[in-house]
Amino acid sequence: MSDTDSSPSTSSSSSRQFSLSDIKSATNDFADELVIGRGGFGKVYKGSITDGESMTVAVKRLNSRSRQGAREFRTEIEMLSRFRHGHLVSLIGYCEELDEMILVYEYMPRGNFADHLHRSGKNYSAPLPWLRRLRICIDAARGLDYLHTGTSIQPDRAIHRDVKSSNILLDDYWDAKISDFGLCRLGPEDQAYSYVSTEVKGTFGYLDPEYFLTRRLTRKSDVYAFGVVMLEALCGRPAVDLSADEEQWGLAGWAQYCIREGRVDEIIDPSVREEIKKDCLMEFVQIADECLHNFPRKRPTMAEIVVRLGFALAMQEGKDSSIVVKPAKMALTLQEGEDSSDVVKPAKMTFTRKVQLYFLGATSVNSDTRPTNKVQRNYSSISYSISPFKDGAMSNNKDGILAQELPSGGQTLTPSFKQFTFSELKSITKNFNKERILRIEPHVVAYKGWIDEKTYTPSDVGVGMAVVVKEITLNGFQDSGLRQILEFMRNCSHPYLVKLLGYCTESDRFGVNQTFLVHEYMQKGSLDNHLFRKGTEPLSWPIRLKIAIGAAQGLAFLHTVEKQNMYSKFEATNILLDKDFNAKLSDFGMQELYGAGDPSSYDPLYYVPGAGPKFISDFRAGLLSRKVDVYDFGIVLLQILVCRREVGEFWARTYYSTPEMELQQRIPLRAARRIAVLVLQCLSTEPSLRPSMEDVLLNLETIEKETST
Numbered sequence: 231m232s233d234t235d236s237s238p239s240t241s242s243s244s245s246r247q248f249s250l251s252d253i254k255s256a257t258n259d260f261a262d263e264l265v266i267g268r269g270g271f272g273k274v275y276k277g278s279i280t281d282g283e284s285m286t287v288a289v290k291r292l293n294s295r296s297r298q299g300a301r302e303f304r305t306e307i308e309m310l311s312r313f314r315h316g317h318l319v320s321l322i323g324y325c326e327e328l329d330e331m332i333l334v335y336e337y338m339p340r341g342n343f344a345d346h347l348h349r350s351g352k353n354y355s356a357p358l359p360w361l362r363r364l365r366i367c368i369d370a371a372r373g374l375d376y377l378h379t380g381t382s383i384q385p386d387r388a389i390h391r392d393v394k395s396s397n398i399l400l401d402d403y404w405d406a407k408i409s410d411f412g413l414c415r416l417g418p419e420d421q422a423y424s425y426v427s428t429e430v431k432g433t434f435g436y437l438d439p440e441y442f443l444t445r446r447l448t449r450k451s452d453v454y455a456f457g458v459v460m461l462e463a464l465c466g467r468p469a470v471d472l473s474a475d476e477e478q479w480g481l482a483g484w485a486q487y488c489i490r491e492g493r494v495d496e497i498i499d500p501s502v503r504e505e506i507k508k509d510c511l512m513e514f515v516q517i518a519d520e521c522l523h524n525f526p527r528k529r530p531t532m533a534e535i536v537v538r539l540g541f542a543l544a545m546q547e548g549k550d551s552s553i554v555v556k557p558a559k560m561a562l563t564l565q566e567g568e569d570s571s572d573v574v575k576p577a578k579m580t581f582t583r584k585v586q587l588y589f590l591g592a593t594s595v596n597s598d599t600r601p602t603n604k605v606q607r608n609y610s611s612i613s614y615s616i617s618p619f620k621d622g623a624m625s626n627n628k629d630g631i632l633a634q635e636l637p638s639g640g641q642t643l644t645p646s647f648k649q650f651t652f653s654e655l656k657s658i659t660k661n662f663n664k665e666r667i668l669r670i671e672p673h674v675v676a677y678k679g680w681i682d683e684k685t686y687t688p689s690d691v692g693v694g695m696a697v698v699v700k701e702i703t704l705n706g707f708q709d710s711g712l713r714q715i716l717e718f719m720r721n722c723s724h725p726y727l728v729k730l731l732g733y734c735t736e737s738d739r740f741g742v743n744q745t746f747l748v749h750e751y752m753q754k755g756s757l758d759n760h761l762f763r764k765g766t767e768p769l770s771w772p773i774r775l776k777i778a779i780g781a782a783q784g785l786a787f788l789h790t791v792e793k794q795n796m797y798s799k800f801e802a803t804n805i806l807l808d809k810d811f812n813a814k815l816s817d818f819g820m821q822e823l824y825g826a827g828d829p830s831s832y833d834p835l836y837y838v839p840g841a842g843p844k845f846i847s848d849f850r851a852g853l854l855s856r857k858v859d860v861y862d863f864g865i866v867l868l869q870i871l872v873c874r875r876e877v878g879e880f881w882a883r884t885y886y887s888t889p890e891m892e893l894q895q896r897i898p899l900r901a902a903r904r905i906a907v908l909v910l911q912c913l914s915t916e917p918s919l920r921p922s923m924e925d926v927l928l929n930l931e932t933i934e935k936e937t938s939t
């Protein structure tokens with residue numbers, strides 16, 4: 231999109247139109263003594279309007295010789311009529327009469343952040359304390375996050391293009407708001423799209439070098455500029471200072487150089503040096519440094535910045551100091567194939583190797599993987615055989631256990647499934663006794679029963695191995711669904727997936743086919759029961775983290791299997807728990823049963839509470855990939871964190887802004903914040919920015935390690 235084809239039309243729907251005489255009387259005919267600021271746009275006056283009551287306002291009068299022009303004037307009105315938020319300055323109205331173009335804003339009595347940092351202007355009285363600087367940064371980050379991502383009610387997104395400390399204004403209570411939207415551009419939902427500007431705009435010192443070089447504008451250019459503002463807050467220096475030594479002219483370059491050289495102390499504003507706690511400083515510096523990353527994609531999103539600055543604030547305020555050791559960089563992968571030299575990544579190969587070993591059914595698997603031994607024992611107790619088997623046709627060996635051939639035709643072990651007879655199932659479930667019913671779903675009734683561990687023949691209550699017999703009542707399922715599941719399960723033996731033991735097909739007396747699947751039984755049922763059921767004692771944090779890791783293991787494994795395996799509808803009900811709260815995934819490959827086969831059949835807003843933006847953006851991008859599972863996993867992770875069913879992307883961003891969240895959940899602050907960032911990444915509205923499940927898993931394992939030490 232070029233600069234010229236995105237011009238919004240003036241909208242006056244939510245702002246008032248003033249006459250020139252109203253404005254003149256408000257500003258005492260533009261009296262010089264009422265001038266409170268000067269910008270590229272022209273002079274800004276303090277004024278007073280009466281609309282029933284008298285109200286103090288800031289009046290910006292367009293300088294007719296200004297290089298900025300009518301276009302910026304209209305953009306400002308359009309944007310501020312559309313975007314209304316506690317951390318964006320409110321537009322009260324405008325005036326367009328004769329040659330005059332005037333904007334009327336809420337008045338921000340403490341002026342702009344730059345004046346306080348750089349000790350200029352009449353609002354400056356004393357150096358700002360560090361805590362205040364930090365809070366101002368958080369407020370501004372919230373405003374920008376809103377601008378970048380919108381809300382469920384207001385889905386528009388925009389890029390500010392002129393983020394700088396003089397565009398952060400302060401009210402009586404030092405609450406900060408972003409101002410000056412004249413250069414703002416409405417942005418597409420998908421960050422992968424960008425504008426190609428015909429003319430680079432912004433302010434020197436804050437300009438993203440990548441944007442400057444390529445003219446490709448994304449939200450990450452705002453993130454770059456915000457990084458410079460953070461450095462201004464830390465160093466108390468302007469973005470460009472030509473009175474300093476030459477190597478210090480540009481704040482970003484100089485500060486980054488010092489950070490990399492380990493000379494952070496040198497850049498800190500002496501007036502706050504004694505106040506900043508070390509942990510807070512390290513987190514703050516790290517965020518600023520990441521904002522200035524050369525590759526825009528590697529810069530954090532504003533939502534992540536809000537969360538991480540909140541983390542820094544908590545450290546400064548001394549909350550949870552026993553847990554905070556030192557901020558470690560998250561192992562975040564934003565884009566596959568990108569240079570990751572500066573991103574700490576825990577042993578990726580180890581995991582991939584683990585996956586391969588499981589996938590191939592090899593007998594020696596890393597001992598650090600919890601259920602390995604158990605699963606190997608189970609596998610070895612089932613008889614395996616290799617027999618000629620083409621096109622997914624099934625054949626039974628003499629024990630009635632389905633034997634299959636791997637595509638390679640080699641001697642690799644693969645689990646085989648027993649074909650149960652209907653009378654065996656009757657005996658396992660005590661004639662499908664109602665009391666044995668575990669769960670009833672639209673097309674599935676699940677019964678509990680027992681079988682002999684070795685032969686899989688029926689046994690008495692409590693003897694041998696507990697199983698779940700699922701009766702599938704979907705018409706026609708036997709023909710395609712069963713084949714699909716068996717084919718799928720053949721590739722998917724993994725300790726974090728609920729194991730399929732066998733199946734049965736039977737025609738009833740009316741000739742209607744019935745299908746049954748026999749699974750291992752998971753003693754503690756599904757995760758949703760533990761998270762959402764009223765009156766249930768919340769699971770301890772280590773157990774919840776262990777469950778999240780187990781589920782991530784399962785999903786990461788599914789995503790590594792060659793075929794395009796994904797849930798398309800992953801939920802807490804898909805996570806089952808054994809007696810020790812080890813998590814395993816169920817119902818994968820059952821899209822047909824659960825209606826996940828055709829995504830176009832979903833009502834995006836109905837799909838999963840709060841999942842709207844993800845589905846809409848995936849739809850628009852013509853994309854329904856494994857990243858949908860990642861999104862859903864993010865929702866489940868959030869549910870695990872807060873023990874609440876109704877959560878979504880917007881809910882998460884709002885929730886993470888509240889400092890109480892860790893206290894409510896009794897989770898170590900450090901873990902809560904790290905997971906918060908991970909959740910936000912999984913919920914990114916742009917699928918390509920979501921991490922892979924493998925990276926999610928690695929991050930969760932890192933969090934587990936950090937909080938257990």
Ligand SMILES: Nc1ncnc2c1ncn2[C@@H]1O[C@H](COP(=O)(O)OP(=O)(O)OP(=O)(O)O)[C@@H](O)[C@H]1O
Nearest residue numbers: 267268269270271274288335336337338342396410
């Ligand atoms: N709503 C307001 N309340 C109080 N002061 C304001 C308000 N709006 C602007 N100002 C003051 O006027 C100054 C100039 O504002 P303006 O937005 O025109 O320029 P700028 O952002 O500093 O520069 P440029 O327009 O070149 O980017 C601000 O820095 C601030 O000190």
